[in-house]
Amino acid sequence: MSFGVVEGDSVAAIAAHPFGELQLTGARFALEDVRLLAPILPSKVVAIGKNYAEHAREMGGEPPAEPVIFSKPSTAVIGPGEAVAYPGKLTQRVDYEGELAVVIGRMCREVPAARAREVILGYTCANDVTARDLQQRDGQWTRAKGFDTFCPLGPWIETEADPADLAITTTVNGEVRQSARTSELIHSIPALIEYVSQVMTLLPGDVILTGTPAGVGPLEIGDEVSVTVESVGTLTNRVVARD
Secondary structure: OOEEEEEOOEEEEEOOOOOOOOOEEEEEEEHHHOOOOOOOOOOOEEEEEOOEHHHHHHOOOOOOOOOEEEEEOHHHEEOOOOOEEEOOOOOOOEEEOEEEEEEEOOOEOOOOHHHHHHHEEEEEEEEOOEEHHHHHHHOOOHHHHOOOOOEEEEEEEEOOOOHHHOEEEEEEOOEEEEEEEHHHEOOOHHHHHHHHHHHOOEOOOOEEEOOOOOOOEEEOOOOEEEEEEOOOEEEEEEEEEOO
């Protein structure tokens, strides 16, 4: 695995990792000739629940006064084009949840909201895949959110986007299922970074999922699900049966 900078239709290889000053190796490849993996393998994925008002209501409650945080294991992370494995022996409903994800750029803790931008490397698309029946049955979300392949990320990390008001769309087999803007977030990205970093130290490459809009729903084996975030890109994965 190696890192690179996407420039139009090509990828410029970089030395080491994307944190700190980038060092180009001089190697360059056509984008169509490389396989994009998950853009980062985080030590942890911190996710935010019910951060769009209409989604909170469709889940049967009112928007929370404080952010609701939970985590997904790093082993759930997959990249663009990789398969989401449906564990049909354990769950009868697996849902998509399209989201904007924030990638942390340096170790930090107790970050004031006003300085949150200083610790952000960039943004990517995410799908917080969820075994909905297990979430409801367990009363807490670790098992429902934590299956292998249940955290697609990609297609890359966009470092120049302004996340304040971006369109976010989720489609299943080309049909729009979710459509919203990040300006509808109840708790803003700076507020989330302040809140989460008061609880835990964030490390370079850690990911914060900022919440999903209304319109979540089930996936079936064979479905193709895409999450598009304006100015970031499109993340597409297909659902397969888990062996």
